[in-house]
Amino acid sequence: MPLMEHLRELRNRLIKSILALVIGAIIGWLLFDPVWDVLKQPYCSLPQSRVVDKDQCSLFVNGIFSSFFLKLKISCIIGAVISSPVWLYQIWAFVAPGLYQKERRWTYTFMGAAVPLFFIGSALAYVTVDKGLAIFLGFVADDVKPLITVDSYLSYVLTMLLVFGLTFELPLFVVILNLAGVLSSSRIRKSQRVAIFGIFAFAAVATPSADPFTMLALALPTVVLFEIAALLAFFNDRRKARRPDPYADLADDEASPLDLDAIDAELEKGDSRA
Template identity: 35%
Template structure:
């Protein structure tokens, strides 16, 4: 009985040691990437602020220099810390995913490895595409729309000009990047659901019209109230939904082929 208990405990202990090792590598990588990013935090923030700065210069209503302000003594410092953590997490993301893979892979069958690996690659790529869409398309259009409410001062009117705060701008940019990045995970999510049998290509195709309505509702929530910005988010997500249907069909076709092969062998 004692020998049997020890045999059951040892694998668990080995798994915990392996998990600790993978977590340690992940934390150390994040720490190193954070420190490296913090050394260049000012330039990284300038990169994030570039879309707003360009639109502000184009829509200036006075000769005042384009700027961001801060009203708390520690605001800029802690914003740089957040910037460094964001870029550090982005840089170390491949290491995180590789450590997850190294921990999980030994317990998977060969066919499970071949099925799971593509999602580890596709997920960060799709997130990056969503973030790039925000940076290069969505946010410039949003800034152009909202800066249109500025009013140039005169003898009879008071000037209305944007005084954007450092932390508020960063928070807005991060919310948009994460929102779009998560929305772009749709093909990964739907394909995984198709693999486990919780979704089918036929069911997704039949619910396409409801999905499109939901997509435009989400676009209306996360984008400014102008048609171009909403279409810039809605159209890519609708295309991703169609890609999800195709991916689900491929999963179902492969599953059917495997079942036929097994029945033939039997």
């Protein structure tokens, strides 16, 4: 395909993705109230949230336009989630023609595992949000009332969801690198202690609250997933080792045989794609 055709296709797919995001944001605007009720629930479950009324939790805004931008931000996030099948497909449809069949299969495997892992990590973050808040709000003196702004609370919750969700993708990258032959199970086993230490160090730095409970809530499941990834890499390498080596009987200074018919067929296939 000529360069201009590629640019036109990219433009069309960008337009479709942007339209899907806009429509999703409109739907998110309409769904703001139930989504906000879910997002603020961890904070509202704490006794420190009853600042103004003992029967109702309170969050505060410190600007005239803060409420509008809050609703707009949450609507855009909801729209990105709702429209994700559309814009992810547009990205895939633009990239897929340049991939080989094996690369496409790896992409399907990666996406099929990445999405559930991200949502599992985000769900775990949502469960632990109130625990981290309770630890820090527990240091507030009895005669002091915490005035938590909506912006600070929303930033805290979204950061927790993203950090947990993305961290849960780490074992998947380990498995993909092993399948691609870049990272062997023996190398994973040798660097296992360093990797576990790095996971705990990252959990301590990446979590916005940096409290021990939140750090352990992120680090321990990630270590378990890393161990599962290391086990899968071990079985994959053992499966590869069972395959017969076609060059085992050749001497080090002897040229390996070439399957010219297969090479010619691959070259013809590449010419037809061009």
